[in-house]
Structure formats: structure tokens, C-alpha cells
Amino acid sequence: MKSYHPFLRFLFSCCLFLCCGRAGAQYENVWALGYKAGIDFNSGVPVAIETALNSNQPVNYHLSEGSASVCDANGALLFYTDGSYLWDRNHNFMPNGQWLAPVPFGWPPTGINFSTTNTDNQNSVIVPMPGDPDKYYVFSKTRFAWPYYSRQLYYSVVDMTLNGGLGDVVPNQKSIFLDSALMGGMIAIPGNDCNVWLVTRKQDYYNRVDSFFQAFEITAAGVNHNAVMSTVPNNFTTGDQSYLWSRMVVSPDRKKIADTRSTNNNSAIITGDMGLYDFDPATGLLSNEALLSWYSPLPYAGAAQILGICFSPDNSKLYMSGQAFYNGAYQFHAGIYQFDLSSGIPATIMGSMTYITAIYNYDFKMGPDNKVYYNCSNHFVNGVEIVDIGRIEQPNLGGMACNPQANIVSLLPGTLANRFSNNVVHALQDTLIKKYDTALCDKNTGAGWQITAPSGTHYAWDDGSTGNTRNIQQPGIYWVRFRDACLIRVDTYNVVLPDLSFTLGPDSIICNSTQPVLLQPRITADSYRWQDGSTGATFKAGTDGLYWLQLRKSGCVASDTIQLSFRDLRQNLGRDTMICREAGDGYLLQTQHTGLASLLWNTGATTAAVKIADPGTYWVQVSDPPCIASDTIHIDINWCDCRLMMPTAFSPNQDGLNDYFLPVPQNNECRNLVRYTFSIYNRWGQMVYQGHNGDAGWNGSYKGQAADVGTYSYYLSYRTSASQPAKTEKGDVTLIR
Numbered sequence: 001m002k003s004y005h006p007f008l009r010f011l012f013s014c015c016l017f018l019c020c021g022r023a024g025a026q027y028e029n030v031w032a033l034g035y036k037a038g039i040d041f042n043s044g045v046p047v048a049i050e051t052a053l054n055s056n057q058p059v060n061y062h063l064s065e066g067s068a069s070v071c072d073a074n075g076a077l078l079f080y081t082d083g084s085y086l087w088d089r090n091h092n093f094m095p096n097g098q099w100l101a102p103v104p105f106g107w108p109p110t111g112i113n114f115s116t117t118n119t120d121n122q123n124s125v126i127v128p129m130p131g132d133p134d135k136y137y138v139f140s141k142t143r144f145a146w147p148y149y150s151r152q153l154y155y156s157v158v159d160m161t162l163n164g165g166l167g168d169v170v171p172n173q174k175s176i177f178l179d180s181a182l183m184g185g186m187i188a189i190p191g192n193d194c195n196v197w198l199v200t201r202k203q204d205y206y207n208r209v210d211s212f213f214q215a216f217e218i219t220a221a222g223v224n225h226n227a228v229m230s231t232v233p234n235n236f237t238t239g240d241q242s243y244l245w246s247r248m249v250v251s252p253d254r255k256k257i258a259d260t261r262s263t264n265n266n267s268a269i270i271t272g273d274m275g276l277y278d279f280d281p282a283t284g285l286l287s288n289e290a291l292l293s294w295y296s297p298l299p300y301a302g303a304a305q306i307l308g309i310c311f312s313p314d315n316s317k318l319y320m321s322g323q324a325f326y327n328g329a330y331q332f333h334a335g336i337y338q339f340d341l342s343s344g345i346p347a348t349i350m351g352s353m354t355y356i357t358a359i360y361n362y363d364f365k366m367g368p369d370n371k372v373y374y375n376c377s378n379h380f381v382n383g384v385e386i387v388d389i390g391r392i393e394q395p396n397l398g399g400m401a402c403n404p405q406a407n408i409v410s411l412l413p414g415t416l417a418n419r420f421s422n423n424v425v426h427a428l429q430d431t432l433i434k435k436y437d438t439a440l441c442d443k444n445t446g447a448g449w450q451i452t453a454p455s456g457t458h459y460a461w462d463d464g465s466t467g468n469t470r471n472i473q474q475p476g477i478y479w480v481r482f483r484d485a486c487l488i489r490v491d492t493y494n495v496v497l498p499d500l501s502f503t504l505g506p507d508s509i510i511c512n513s514t515q516p517v518l519l520q521p522r523i524t525a526d527s528y529r530w531q532d533g534s535t536g537a538t539f540k541a542g543t544d545g546l547y548w549l550q551l552r553k554s555g556c557v558a559s560d561t562i563q564l565s566f567r568d569l570r571q572n573l574g575r576d577t578m579i580c581r582e583a584g585d586g587y588l589l590q591t592q593h594t595g596l597a598s599l600l601w602n603t604g605a606t607t608a609a610v611k612i613a614d615p616g617t618y619w620v621q622v623s624d625p626p627c628i629a630s631d632t633i634h635i636d637i638n639w640c641d642c643r644l645m646m647p648t649a650f651s652p653n654q655d656g657l658n659d660y661f662l663p664v665p666q667n668n669e670c671r672n673l674v675r676y677t678f679s680i681y682n683r684w685g686q687m688v689y690q691g692h693n694g695d696a697g698w699n700g701s702y703k704g705q706a707a708d709v710g711t712y713s714y715y716l717s718y719r720t721s722a723s724q725p726a727k728t729e730k731g732d733v734t735l736i737r
Contacts, residue, residue, distance in 0.1 A: 026071065026073060026074065026075050026368065027070055027071050027072070027073070027075075027128070027424050027426065028069070028070070028071065028368060028421075028423065028424050029041045029042050029071045029075030029076075029077075029368055030042070030049070030069055030071050030075070030077040030080075031069055031365070031420060031421045032051045032053045032067050032068075032069040032080035032087075032421055033053065033067050033417040033419060033420055033421050034053065034054070034067070034387075034411075034415065034416045034417025034418065034419065035053065035054045035055075035415060035416045035417065036050055036051055036052065036053055036054065036055050036414065036415045036416075037050070037051065037053070037387070037411045037412070037415035037416060037417040038050060038051040038053070038069075038415075039373075039389070039409065039411075041075070041367060041368045041369070042075045042076075044369075046367065046373070046389070046408060046409045047409070048409055048410060048411050048412045048415075049412070050412050050414070050415055051080065051087070051091055051415075052087045052091035052092070053067055053080060053082055053087065054082055056085065065121050065122075065123070065418065065419040066082070066083055066121055066122045066123030066124050066141070066419065066422060067080060067081065067082050067083075067124060067419075067421045067422065068080065068081055068083075068124045068125055068126045068138075068421050068422040068424065069081075069126070069421050069424075070126045070128070070136065070424045075368075076089070077089045078136075078160060078167065079094065079136075079158065079167050080421070081097075081100070081124050081126065081138055081140075082123075082124060083100060083101060083123040083124030083138075083140040083141065084098070084099060084100055084101055084140065085097060085098050085099075085100070086098075086100065086138065086158065086167075086169065088163070088166040088167055089166065090166065092166075094158070094163065094166070094167060094168045094169060095163060095168050096168050096169040096171065096174060097158075097168060097169050099175070100138060100140040100154060100156050100169075100174065100175055101140035101141070101142045101152070101154045101175065102142075102152075102154070102175060121184045121185065121246065121247050121307070121419065122141070122184060122185050122186045122187065122247060122248065122422055123140065123141045123142075123151075123186070124138065124139065124140055124141070124422060125138075125139040125186055125187065125188050125198065125422050125424075126138055126139075126422075126424050127139065127188050127196050127198065127218055127424070127425065127426075128424070128426045128427070129157070129218075129220070130194050130195060130196065130218065130219055130220045130426075130427040130485070130486055131194070131219075131220030131427075131485045131486065132220070133457065133458055133483055134159060134160045134161050135157055135158065135159050135160070135170075136157070136158045136160070137155050137156075137157060137158075137218060137223065138155060138156045138157075138158055138169075139153065139154070139155045139178075139186065139188075139198060140153070140154050140155065140156070140175075141153050141154075141182060141186055141200075142154075151180070151181075151182040151183070151184065152177070152179070152180045152182070153177075153178045153179045153180070153182055153186075153200065154175045154176060154177055154178060155176050155178055155223060156169050156170075156173060156174040156175060156176065157169065157170045157173035157174075158170070176223075178216065178223065178225060179200065179202075179214065179216075179225075179227070181202060181203050182200050182201065182202060182203060183200070183201040183202070183203050183246050183261075184246035184247070185200070185201055185246040185247050185248035185259060185260075186198070186199070186200050186248065186422075187199050187248045187249065187250055187257075187422070187423065188218075188423070188424075188425045189215075189250045189254055189257075189279065189281060189425065190254060190281065190425050190426065190427055190428040191217070191281050191282065191284065191427065191428070192281050192282045192428070193219075193282070194219065194220065194427050194428070194485060194486035195217055195218060195219045195427055196217075196218040196425060196426070196427050197215040197216070197217060197218070197228075197281070197284045198215065198216040198218060198223075199213060199214070199215050199248065199250075199257065199284075199286075200213070200214050200216075201213050201214070201246070201248075201259065202214055212229050212230065212231055212232075213229070213230040213232065213277075213286045214227035214228070214229060214230075215227055215228040215230070215284030215285070215286075216228075217284060218427075219427075220485065228283065228284040228285060230284075230285050230286040230287065232275075232277065232286060232287075232289045246259065246260055246261050247259075247260050247306075247307060247308065247309060248260075249309050249310055249311060249364075250279065250311075251311040251315045252311060252313055252314075252315055252366075253315045254279060254281040255278065255279060255281075255315070256276060256277065256278065256279060256311070256315065256341070257276075257277045257279045257286060258274060258275070258276050258277075258309050258311070258318055259274070259275045259276075259277065260273070260274045260275075260306040260307065260309055260320075261273050261274075261275075261306075273291060273292070273306070274291075274292040274306055274309065274320065275289050275290065275291055275292070276289070276290040276292060276318075276341075276346070276349070277289055277290075290346040290349070291346065292339065292346065292349060292350055305322055305323055306320055306321075306322045307321065307322070307363065308320065308321035308322075308363040308364045308374065309321075309364065310364030310365065310366060310372050310395075311366075312372070312395040312396045313366065313370040313395060313396060314396040315341070316340065316341055316342050316396060317338055317339065317340060317341065317395060317396065317398070317402070318338070318339040318341055318349075319336060319337070319338055319339075319356075319364055319372060319392065319395070320336070320337045320338075320339065321335070321336050321337075321359060321363070321364065321374065322334070322335070322337065323335075334358055334359065335355055335356065335357055335358040335359060336355075336356040336357050336358075336359055336374065336392075336404065337353050337354065337355055337356060338352075338353070338354045338356050338398070338399065338402065339352055339353055339354075340352035340354075340398060354398070354399050354400075356392075356399075356400065356402065356404055357376075357390075357404045357406070359374060359375070359376045359377070359390070363375055363418065363419045363420050364420070365420035365421070365423075366395075367391075370395075371391050371392060371393060371395060372391065372392040372395040373389055373390070373391050373392075373408070373420065374389070374390050374391070374392070374404075375387055375388070375389055375390070375417065375418060375419075375420075376388050376389065376390035376406045376407065377390075377406065377407070381413065384413045384414065385416060386410050386411065386413060387410065387411040387415070387416055387417055387418075388406065388407045388409075388410050388411075389407075389408055389409045389410070389411065390404060390405060390406040390407060390408055391404070391405050391408040392404050392405075393405055426486075427486045428486065430486070430487055430488070431487075431488045431489075431490060432484075432487050432488070432489050432490070433490045433491075433492075434489065434490070434491045434492070435491075435492045435493075435494065436491065436492065436493045436494065437494050437496065437554070437555075438451065438493045438494060438495045438496070439495075439496055439497070439498050439553075439554040439555045439556045440475065440495060440496070440497045440498075440556075441498075441500070441555070441556035441557070448471050448472055448473040449471070449472050449473075449495075450469050450470070450471055450472070451469065451470045451472060451478060451480075451493055451495070452468060452469050453468045453469070453470075453480045453482060453489075453491060454482075454484070454489070454491070455468070455484070456468070456482040456483055456484040456489060457482065457483050457484075458482055458483045459480055459481075459482040460480065460481045460482065461478070461479070461480045462478055462479050462480070463478075468482075472495060474497075475495045475496050475497045476495055477492065477493070477494050477495070478492070478493045478495060479491065479492040479493070480493075496554055498553045498554040498556050499523055499553070500523075500551075500553060500556055500558035501523070502521035502522060502523045502551070502558065502560060503521075503560055504519050504521070504547065504548075504549060504560045504561070504562040505519075505562055506562070507562055507563040507564070508562070508563075508564055508565075509564075509565045509566075509567055509626060509627065510564060510565065510566045510567070511567055511568075511569065511626065511627035511628075511629075512567070512568055512569055512570045512627060512629050513566070513568070514568065515542075516540035516541055516542035517540070517541045517542070517564060518538055518539075518540055519538060519539045519540075519541055519547060519549070519562065520537065520538040520539075521537070521549060521551060521560070523551075523553075524553075525537075525551035525552060525553040526551075526552050526553050526554070527551065527552045528549060528550075528551050529549070529550045529551070530547070530548070530549055531546070531547055531548045531549075541564050542566070543566065544564065544565050544566055545563075545564060546561060546562075546563050547561065547562050547563075547564060548560065548561040548562075549561075567595075567624055567627040568594075569594070569597055569622045569623070569624055569627050569628065569629035570592070570629045570631075571591055571592055571620060571622055571629055571630065571631035572592065572631060573589055573590075573591075573618070573619075573620065573631045573632070573633040574589075574633055575633070576633055576634040576635075577633070577634075577635060577636070578635075578636035578637070578638055579612075579635060579636070579637050579638075580637075580638065580639065580640030580641075581637050581638060581639050581640070585611075586611045586612055586613040587611065587612040587613075587635055587637075588609055588610075588611050588612075589601075589609060589610050589611075589612055589618060589620070589633065590608065590609045591608050591609065591620055591622060592622075593608040593622070595624060596624060597622050597623060597624040598622070598623050598624070599620060599621070599622050600620070600621045600623075601618065601619070601620050602617075602618060602619045602620075603618065612635050613637075614635075614637065615635050615636050615637040616634070616635060617632060617633070617634045617635075618632070618633050618634075618635060619631065619632040619633075638667065639666065639667050639669070640669070641669055641720060641727075642665065642667065642669040642670035642673055642718070642720040643665075643666040643667055643669070643670070644663035644664065644665060644666065644670065644673075644676065644716065644718060644729070645663070645664045645665075645666045646661075646663055646664075646678075646714060646716060646729065646731055646733065647661060647664070647733060648731075648732070648733060648734065649733060649734040649735075649736055650700070650733065650734075650735065650736070651735075651736045651737065652698075652699050652700030652701075652706075652735070652737075653737060659699065659700075660696055660697030660698065660699055661680070661697050661698045661700075661714075661733055661735075662678070662691060662695065662696070662697030662698070663676055663678060663716060663718070669720065670720070673693070673718060673719070673720055675692070675693055675718065675719055676692070676693055676716060676717065676718030676719075677690065677691070677692055677716075677717050677718070678690070678691055678714055678715060678716040678717070679714065679715050680698055680712050680713070680714050680733070681712060681713045681714070681715075682702075682707070682708075682710075682712055683710065683711065683712070683713075688702040688707060688712065689702075700735050706737075707735060708735075709735055709736060709737050710734070710735060711732050711733070711734050711735075712732065712733050712734075712735060713730065713731070713732055713733075714730060714731055714732070714733055715728070715729075715730045716728060716729040716730065
């Protein structure tokens with residue numbers, strides 16, 4: 001009897017964690033920026049496209065400086081925003097996606113449908129919701145509100161399963177107030193624990209002694225409104241429009257934050273400074289401010305602005321774009337500068353500042369290709385303004401080796417931009433790669449088998465199916481990609497069909513053998529276990545009983561049983577033999593009769609023993625189906641001792657027949673006859689003859705005369721060997737004439 005044990009067995013797994021260093025590069029393959037502008041990187045090169053961004057704004061208010069856009073894992077556009085409005089991938093308004101940030105005091109100007117956020121730097125950030133790949137947080141920061149140029153921060157939740165898969169803002173999760181009195185910069189940074197930090201800077205307009213960075217933690221549980229506070233010295237120039245322009249950027253390794261401020265000192269002199277901070281992605285805290293002043297006021301009336309900054313992919317360089325204002329025109333020191341951060345010493349970093357190239361209207365953004373893009377110039381074609389985008393080809397290299405190239409791509413006519421879209425970051429998603437050796441332990445009955453993936457969401461199998469199970473019809477290699485909270489799982493199944501076809505044989509009766517039966521499955525397995533607990537690949541069975549084997553192979557279990565019965569009916573009648581006739585009692589043939597076996601002799605007897613009186617060949621057959629056995633013996637019956645025959649009559653008439661009376665040897669045993677003597681007596685007791693070996697015998701005469709016809713007695717004595725005692729015989733003999 002055979003059995004198989006269930007279904008799919010996962011035998012061995014190996015796993016590998018891959019940590020995504022730069023979260024979500026493919027999620028920013030399409031940029032929406034400025035006024036109806038966009039850049040698509042999905043072809044491998046940047047291609048200018050047209051979007052609907054700010055298409056609802058009057059042309060003189062079109063310069064959105066803080067847009068954000070997000071794509072799916074394959075780089076397909078999902079939606080974009082200017083902080084006030086949301087557009088879907090078809091460039092239409094989301095139904096509930098307008099006025100994400102309430103109107104601040106004094107805005108919009110009367111009669112103008114003006115965005116509440118669009119002229120402020122870094123006014124919108126998109127953060128995919130940790131643990132739910134269908135939902136996104138959209139953070140909207142209002143432009144500065146009078147009188148202190150502070151900003152208010154709100155957030156909304158977009159669910160991409162709404163509006164037929166085009167996405168919409170979740171009802172009752174729109175324009176949720178988070179904070180106020182903020183400066184211009186706002187960035188999102190992946191944390192270390194499936195979280196994201198939204199970093200802003202708090203403005204203390206009245207007491208400009210200290211300045212606060214705030215980090216709002218975003219987890220699968222939501223947005224924590226209690227921010228982590230980092231107090232740093234306020235070493236920057238202040239004024240009634242302090243931090244009027246500011247921008248923050250984080251290094252790819254998440255260890256450094258650069259923060260720029262371009263301020264208006266009593267509406268007269270604009271100064272530009274830059275701070276460099278250590279950032280701890282585990283706690284959200286900033287520390288160790290290093291002030292990098294790009295431009296100090298000159299003796300003449302002038303000012304400096306820093307608006308664009310970007311780290312190199314390897315974290316070793318910091319790029320800054322700035323311009324100096326002189327005599328009412330931006331005409332002095334405008335350009336891109338590079339700082340070498342490798343020393344970590346502020347003075348050395350300042351001393352490494354290298355002029356790279358001149359630009360006008362400036363911003364930076366690292367592309368999916370790990371190259372740094374910047375808007376380098378504007379030109380006019382037939383009266384239409386065209387924005388050109390440049391690129392730093394080798395941003396990790398120092399000085400001019402970084403290779404800035406102007407005019408890599410031009411935005412489409414009718415579209416404008418002077419800022420790039422804000423970065424989109426995911427909670428750091430470790431990729432767990434697991435490999436399973438998976439055994440199919442059941443036979444395919446036509447329905448195939450089913451592989452079940454671990455618990456998670458957003459399954460994508462190699463065949464395109466999207467459930468947590470995959471039906472298969474044959475062994476092979478199959479894989480599934482899915483999400484498990486912040487973990488991206490890629491599980492590969494090496495599905496094998498182990499050979500479990502084995503049998504110990506049919507239940508059997510073993511006939512006429514004393515040798516044990518060797519039980520063996522005849523397949524190689526990982527382990528064996530017999531009914532007695534032994535673990536060898538074979539077993540010797542020598543007694544009646546039920547035997548079973550359970551074997552394991554590739555995680556599957558199979559077993560078989562066999563019933564054995566041993567019947568030994570073999571017979572031994574003995575060797576062919578000769579018996580002595582003189583014994584007189586015959587010869588007894590005996591079987592080894594057992595159990596219910598039946599017997600048959602060739603004599604017709606059915607008893608366990610028979611007595612043989614005659615010479616011949618004898619056999620017996622013993623049967624207990626299916627077993628049968630027989631044996632044969634040949635019996636000879638002979639005289640075993642020397643036998644001398646004495647005739648009963650003789651006729652001494654000289655006719656040549658029976659003329660003498662003497663002993664006649666009857667068998668070969670008489671060849672060793674040593675001596676015999678016989679005497680003959682008449683009826684009166686007189687000895688009429690005495691003879692010995694070699695004599696001719698009695699010729700029927702007595703004292704020279706013919707003896708009378710009649711009966712005479714004889715007495716015979718003989719030895720068959722010298723060591724044997726003498727034997728005697730006596731009898732009568734008739735003399736006939």
C-alpha cells in the first residue's frame with residue numbers, strides 16, 4: 001500500500017536583502033514643472049512634453065516654483081500638482097483635487113484665480129504612503145502670508161483606486177492643517193524604519209536668536225503632527241523678509257542637508273547664505289551647522305541670491321547656482337559653482353569653491369540617469385520664449401571634469417519653467433530576494449498545482465497574474481514580486497517533481513526458504529525509516545509480519561507497506577539407501593509435516609509416514625498453496641549378511657543335475673566366507689557325511705554304498721569373517737533316486 005504526503009513542500013530557502021540607496025528613481029521618470037512644461041525620461045533620454053500644470057492660471061502668474069509629480073514603479077505618470085491643484089495622468093483635474101491649501105490672508109489678488117502656493121519655492125511634496133502603495137500624501141505649503149512672509153502647511157491623501165483608477169483625494173482627508181510660520185524650504189527624506197521625514201524650517205520672526213528645523217514623521221500609521229525639533233544657531237542675515245527665498249536638499253546617502261537663504265535686509269540688500277547640516281535618518285534630527293557664504297555685500301550697492309543646490313550622486317560634491325545683483329541687474333558672478341565636501345571642514349569646503357559655468361534662471365535636479373540637470377537659458381523663436389535645459393554629465397568628478405553641457409533638451413514652445421519639480425521619496429524599501437526549492441508532492445490529476453506566496457499586496461507573477469497564488473501545470477522556475485509593508489519581495493520558486501515512485505512489492509508468501517527477503521525501494525531518498533525504526537536504505541525480513549518504509553525526498557514523504565508470510569514445506573526423506581532383508585520389519589519413511597499442509601505419497605498414502613517392505617523409488621509431495629515441496633528416495637532391500645542356501649532335495653543319479661548336496665552361497669557377502677562345516681544324519685541319528693569348504697559335497701553314499709532314499713537332517717556351521725562368531729543352520733534334505 002502506497003501513500004504520498006501533501007502537496008507543496010518548501011525545502012530550502014536563501015534570501016538576500018538589497019537596500020535601495022536612492023529611493024524611487026523610477027517614480028520620477030516624468031517631471032511636471034513651471035507652466036504646462038514637462039520632461040519624460042522613460043525612453044532613456046530626456047524628452048520635452050506638455051502637461052496641464054498651471055494651465056488654469058493667467059499667464060502673468062504662471063511661474064510655479066514648487067511642483068511635484070509621481071510615476072508608478074514602471075515610470076508611467078500617475079499625477080502631478082502645484083500644491084493647490086491635482087492633475088491625473090490624462091492631464092485633467094482630479095474631481096476633488098482643487099484648493100488643497102486654503103487661501104491665506106490677502107490672496108489671491110482680487111479677480112484672479114490664483115494658486116495659493118505656486119510662486120513659493122518647494123511648496124509641494126508627494127510622499128507615497130508607507131505600507132499602502134495605492135495612496136499618497138500631498139503636502140501643500142502656502143505662499144508667504146502678510147505681514148511676516150510665513151507659510152502654512154496642509155496635507156491631503158490621494159487614493160489611486162478612486163475615479164476609475166485615475167486617482168482622487170479621499171473625502172474627509174483633504175487640506176488637513178499641519179503647521180504654520182514656516183520658511184520656504186520643504187523636503188521629504190526616507191527614514192531608517194519604514195518611515196519618511198518631512199523636513200521644514202520654523203520661522204521665528206520676532207526673536208531671531210534661534211531657528212528650528214522640524215521633522216514630521218510619516219509612517220504606515222499616518223502623519224505624526226508632533227514634529228522632531230532641531231535647534232540650530234541662526235547665523236544668517238536677517239531682515240523683515242528673512243528667508244524670502246530658501247531651498248533645502250538632502251544628500252543621496254541621507255547624511256547631509258544643505259539649506260539656502262536669500263534674504264531681503266530691510267527691502268534693500270539681498271544676501272545669500274548656505275548652511276550644511278548633519279542629518280540622522282534614524283531620529284530626524286539635524287546638527288552641526290556649517291555656514292557657507294557664497295557672497296558677502298561689497299562696498300558698492302549689491303546683493304547675492306542662492307536659489308539652486310544639488311548634491312552629486314556619490315555625496316562628495318555640492319552644486320550651487322547663484323547670481324549677484326549690481327546696479328539693478330543680475331549681471332555679476334552669475335553661474336554654477338561646485339564645492340568639494342570630502343574634507344568635512346567648512347573653511348576647506350569654502351576654499352574648494354569652483355566656478356563651473358554661467359547660467360541665468362537656475363535650478364538643479366538629479367535625473368533618473370544620475371546626472372544633474374539645470375535650466376540654463378531662455379531664447380526666443382519667432383517671438384516665442386523657449387527654455388533650454390542643461391546637464392552636468394559627470395557630477396561626481398571635481399572641477400570642470402564634471403563636464404557641464406548646455407541645451408540638452410529644450411522645453412516645448414508655449415511652456416515655461418524656472419524650477420524643477422520637487423523630489424518624490426518612498427519609505428526606504430529593502431528588496432528581499434528569496435529562493436525556494438519547492439517540491440510537488442502530489443501527482444498531477446489534471447488540475448495542476450498551486451503555489452501560494454506569503455502575505456502581502458500587489459502581487460505580480462511571471463505569467464502576469466496578480467493574486468497571491470499561481471497555478472502551474474509542470475515543474476519549472478516561477479517568480480512573484482509583491483509588497484510586504486515597506487519590503488519589496490521577489491520570491492523565486494524552483495519547482496521540482498521528486499521521484500517518489502517506489503514499491504516494496506505485493507504482499508507475499510515466501511515458500512521453502514530460510515533466507516531473509518531483502519526489501520529495498522530502489523530509489524535514492526534523503527532519509528529512510530522502517531517499521532522497527534531503522535534508517536537504512538534496505539531491510540532484511542525473515543519472519544512473518546507487516547513491514548513498512550517511509551522515505552523523504554526533497555521535502556516530500558512517501559510510504560509503502562508489505563505483508564510477508566514464510567512457509568517452509570521442504571522435505572527430506574533421506575539419501576537413497578539399501579535395507580537388510582533379514583531385518584524383517586520393512587523401512588519407515590517419515591515427512592516433516594507442518595500445519596495444514598496436505599501430503600500425498602506415490603503409493604497413494606496421505607499419512608505423515610509410510611512403511612516400505614519392497615525395494616523401489618518412493619516420493620512424497622507436501623502442499624500448502626501457493627507453496628509446494630516434494631522429495632524422492634530409492635530403496636534397495638537385500639540380505640546384508642552372507643547367506644548359505646541348503647537345497648531341500650538332491651538326486652545323486654549321476655545325470656549331472658543335483659548330484660551333490662552342499663551349501664550354496666546366495667550373495668556377495670559370502671565372498672569373505674572363512675570356513676564352513678556341515679554334517680548329515682540319517683533318521684537314526686547316524687552321521688552319514690561331514691564336509692568342509694572346498695569339498696565336492698555329499699554324493700548320496702554311506703560307507704561306499706548308496707544311501708537309502710529318504711529324509712536326512714543336516715547341521716551347518718560357518719564364519720563370514722575371522723572376527724565374526726560362527727553362525728549355524730540346520731534343516732532337512734530329501735535324497736531322491
